Amino acid sequence: MATMNAYAIGVDLGGTNLRAAAIARDGALLGKVGGKTNLKEGRDAVIEDIVLAIRALRDQFGHDSLAGVGVAVPGFIDIQHGFIVGSNNLPQFDCFPVRDDISRKLGTPVILENDANAAALGEKWLGAGRDVNDLVLLTLGTGIGGGIVSGGRILHGAVGMAGEFGHMTVYPGGNPCGCGNHGCLEKHASATAITAMARMLHLGDFPTAAEVFELAKGEGENAIKARRVFESAGAALGVAIANLVNIFNFPLYLLSGGPLPAWDFFAPAMIREVQQRSFTFRNTKTRIEKATLGNEAGLYGAAYLPFLHH
Amino acid sequence: MATMNAYAIGVDLGGTNLRAAAIARDGALLGKVGGKTNLKEGRDAVIEDIVLAIRALRDQFGHDSLAGVGVAVPGFIDIQHGFIVGSNNLPQFDCFPVRDDISRKLGTPVILENDANAAALGEKWLGAGRDVNDLVLLTLGTGIGGGIVSGGRILHGAVGMAGEFGHMTVYPGGNPCGCGNHGCLEKHASATAITAMARMLHLGDFPTAAEVFELAKGEGENAIKARRVFESAGAALGVAIANLVNIFNFPLYLLSGGPLPAWDFFAPAMIREVQQRSFTFRNTKTRIEKATLGNEAGLYGAAYLPFLHH
Numbered sequence: 223m224a225t226m227n228a229y230a231i232g233v234d235l236g237g238t239n240l241r242a243a244a245i246a247r248d249g250a251l252l253g254k255v256g257g258k259t260n261l262k263e264g265r266d267a268v269i270e271d272i273v274l275a276i277r278a279l280r281d282q283f284g285h286d287s288l289a290g291v292g293v294a295v296p297g298f299i300d301i302q303h304g305f306i307v308g309s310n311n312l313p314q315f316d317c318f319p320v321r322d323d324i325s326r327k328l329g330t331p332v333i334l335e336n337d338a339n340a341a342a343l344g345e346k347w348l349g350a351g352r353d354v355n356d357l358v359l360l361t362l363g364t365g366i367g368g369g370i371v372s373g374g375r376i377l378h379g380a381v382g383m384a385g386e387f388g389h390m391t392v393y394p395g396g397n398p399c400g401c402g403n404h405g406c407l408e409k410h411a412s413a414t415a416i417t418a419m420a421r422m423l424h425l426g427d428f429p430t431a432a433e434v435f436e437l438a439k440g441e442g443e444n445a446i447k448a449r450r451v452f453e454s455a456g457a458a459l460g461v462a463i464a465n466l467v468n469i470f471n472f473p474l475y476l477l478s479g480g481p482l483p484a485w486d487f488f489a490p491a492m493i494r495e496v497q498q499r500s501f502t503f504r505n506t507k508t509r510i511e512k513a514t515l516g517n518e519a520g521l522y523g524a525a526y527l528p529f530l531h532h
Numbered sequence: 533m534a535t536m537n538a539y540a541i542g543v544d545l546g547g548t549n550l551r552a553a554a555i556a557r558d559g560a561l562l563g564k565v566g567g568k569t570n571l572k573e574g575r576d577a578v579i580e581d582i583v584l585a586i587r588a589l590r591d592q593f594g595h596d597s598l599a600g601v602g603v604a605v606p607g608f609i610d611i612q613h614g615f616i617v618g619s620n621n622l623p624q625f626d627c628f629p630v631r632d633d634i635s636r637k638l639g640t641p642v643i644l645e646n647d648a649n650a651a652a653l654g655e656k657w658l659g660a661g662r663d664v665n666d667l668v669l670l671t672l673g674t675g676i677g678g679g680i681v682s683g684g685r686i687l688h689g690a691v692g693m694a695g696e697f698g699h700m701t702v703y704p705g706g707n708p709c710g711c712g713n714h715g716c717l718e719k720h721a722s723a724t725a726i727t728a729m730a731r732m733l734h735l736g737d738f739p740t741a742a743e744v745f746e747l748a749k750g751e752g753e754n755a756i757k758a759r760r761v762f763e764s765a766g767a768a769l770g771v772a773i774a775n776l777v778n779i780f781n782f783p784l785y786l787l788s789g790g791p792l793p794a795w796d797f798f799a800p801a802m803i804r805e806v807q808q809r810s811f812t813f814r815n816t817k818t819r820i821e822k823a824t825l826g827n828e829a830g831l832y833g834a835a836y837l838p839f840l841h842h
Contacts, residue, residue: 356690370779372682379781380666383812386778391771391809393704403774403809461701464713465775468696469680471689499701499713502693 231279232525233272233293234337235259237311240268242275244283245525249348252283254521265314273327280328290528292333293324294340294520299382304334307382333527337520338385339376341513342369343530344523345476349515356472359513360387360459362479366408370470375530388412392461410458413480416451423447435484449487456488460495467500467508478513485512541589542835543582543603544647545569547621550578552585554593555835559658562593564831575624583637590638600838602643603634604650604830609692614644643837647830648695649686651823652679653840654833655786659825666782669823670697670769672789676718680780685840698722702771720768723790726761733757745794759797766798770805777810777818788823795822 229246241256255275260267272293280288297309297316304321306312325332335343342351342359351357351371360368366388370377377384388408389401396405397415409415413431420426420434425447429437437448463475481488493510496503515522539556551566565585570577582603590598607619607626614631616622635642645653652661652669661667661681670678676698680687687694698718699711706715707725719725723741730736730744735757739747747758773785791798803820806813825832 372687377682377780380783380818381781381816383781383816384779386781386812389778389809389811390775392701394702394771401811402814403811461704465700466779468699469694469776469779470687471691471693471696473690499699501699501711501713502696504712506691506693508690 228287228289228529229283230289230525230528231276231291232340232521232523232527233276233291234340234521234524235268235272235293235295235312236337237261237296240271240275241521242272242279243521243525244279245522247289247529253279255279261312261314265318268314269320269323269327272324276324276328288330290331290333290531291324291328292335292340292524292527293321294335294337294524295320296337299334299336301334301378301382304332306334331528333531335376335524335527336369336382336385338367339369339378340521340523340527341478341515341519342371342385342476342523343376343526344515344519344521345478345513346371346374346523347526348522349519350476350511350513351474354472354474356470357474357476358385358387358466358470358472359476359478359519360463362412362477362481364412364414366412372470372472387462387466390462390465392458407458407462411455411462415458416455416481419451419454420448423451425451431481431484435481435487438484438487452481452484452487453491455481456491457495459488460492461499463492463510464496464499464503467496467503471502471506471508473506473508475508475510476513477510478516478519482512538597538599538839539593540599540835540838541586541601542650542831542833542837543586543601544650544831544834545578545582545603545605545622546647547571547606550581550585551831552582552589553831553835554589555832557599557839563589565589571622571624575628578624579630579633579637582634586634586638598640600641600643600841601634601638602645602650602834602837603631604645604647604834605630606647609644609646611644611688611692614642616644643841645686645834645837646679646692646695648677649679649688650831650833650837651788651825651829652681652695652786652833653686653836654825654829654831655788655823656681656684656833657836658832659829660786660821660823661784664782664784666780667784667786668695668697668776668780668782669786669788669829670773672722672787672791674722674724676722682780682782697772697776700772700775702768717768717772721765721772725768726765726791729761729764730758733761735761741791741794745791745797748794748797762791762794762797763801765791766801767805769798770802771809773802773820774806774809774813777806777813781812781816781818783816783818785818785820786823787820788826788829792822 393405397409703715707719
């Protein structure tokens, strides 16, 4: 089946799941395939799975109208060489020319992008940011990552390391971080930090953010403690987002990730901090909102990459 | 005298001085005029002075090869309408269509820009940033302002308020700021903050940053105190710049303003903080340097604006 419009194929290569989607230029989802990332079978097997997924979609939707292929991966991207650099989730790919390898096997150009950057772009194209050209996305997970979309394009920085929001200092004398700093945002507001704070309040051994959320919805002493955990996380997010608002004056700041369902427990403290700490926020129509694409954001953003380059 | 190359005219409208320069596309300074900003005689008199200065340069260097006129002003710019909004230094210009008024009187288009943004652009064109396309400039004065050059262009934000580095929170429980926040960078590292800290250490009634610098160069107890003032300012700058490095991953961060001569007293503490707080800094060739154009940066950047738009 060939489409009238041009379409692109996006791939989201995660440490656990490998997914690919064909998406038309107008954003219509044409088809999607997915499975596990077979890291145990080695790098070449994973690349073969990527190539097979792309070929399946290309055979289905046509060679001629394929605008291109975008691949979102965890870790930093060496854009010039098409490497993944320093990915904890994909160590086998470190400094391997993954972009050119896939490209050669497909006979079509491939664009590589960091997954958090791709997610920011996905939200801009088809998610919570579709009405703006400038946004910041923060992804709350084990750590905190994110992406910056400026003028409709990803802001990469000199070597693709822009958007390291998790290591913004929010409390100069705060919790120690593996990066060598104290008070990094992700040590006060990531899913991991929520677990650590809940543990310090004896809310379980290693309660997940979802479990702390369940506690917060309840009643009694533990509910109050669980809410205070989210208030702490929200306040730390607020300090960081206030800085981002003062720096960028963008119209939209999005949050995504595991703790998002607990929005009502952390957002009030977050907004309070931003209001106090940013006159730009108080004097402009700045929005701080939930991202809407969830795990699909990186996949969709990957598919958008070829359209940006044409 | 007509030049072979196209040239542009830049104007720097400050609260004290009004300057204009004709600069060739290759950066050669063709001519410069300047005087006081006659605010006492009213807004129209100031605008007349601006128009006269531009006309004088245009008559000298030719109508035909004039690429355009850029005007740098303190305060936020309403880009759409060409207004200056909320300038403490030029209250008479608030919400007056200054861009269109000058443009009409000259019969040529005029581009309005915030002075700190123009300074960042000037440093990129002819100053410390001439070898990069992406930089951040922080200007240390009564407050702390700055500008962001991304991909060779000014990053404005939604309503021209990007680059409010002075109100980044560096110490969440720090000094109170008139903006409603606590711990704003400019309350810990501006020239004003240096004066306030020196006063707290009994180094004088209201010692200027230059006077504190003189003390720091000396010997004895007061020299030690004066150095500690600069160390505090440097540490606060380091917290902020580490955040900027983690956010932007730009190759260059520049400082300008009154305290710059005291670089050797504040930079070590600043760099120490950045090194601790930014693995991006430690793992990339990120430079933190003095701006080199001083008070000329805004003037030169204003002249560069027409070239960016052509």
